[in-house]
Amino acid sequence: MDDAGRILLIGALLLAAVAFVLLGLSRLGLNDLPGTFKWRSRSGNTTIYAPIGLMLVVSIVGTILLNLLFRR
Numbered sequence: 001m002d003d004a005g006r007i008l009l010i011g012a013l014l015l016a017a018v019a020f021v022l023l024g025l026s027r028l029g030l031n032d033l034p035g036t037f038k039w040r041s042r043s044g045n046t047t048i049y050a051p052i053g054l055m056l057v058v059s060i061v062g063t064i065l066l067n068l069l070f071r072r
Contacts, residue, residue: 035052035053
């Protein structure tokens with residue numbers, strides 16, 4: 001049970017660190033990466049936002065980090 005608690009605590013700390021980095025980047029003006037798809041309806045009631053560029057970056061960075069951490 002101690003191991004599960006430590007893993008959850010480390011995960012929460014890492015998530016908080018990522019959140020602070022993203023907040024800092026948005027204050028610098030890096031809100032949208034190239035590849036962000038935004039669509040608004042003509043009436044303005046519906047907006048679709050798909051951050052495809054961000055999804056690719058997060059996927060690549062996550063794959064690299066997981067491969068480095070769990071390499072056998």
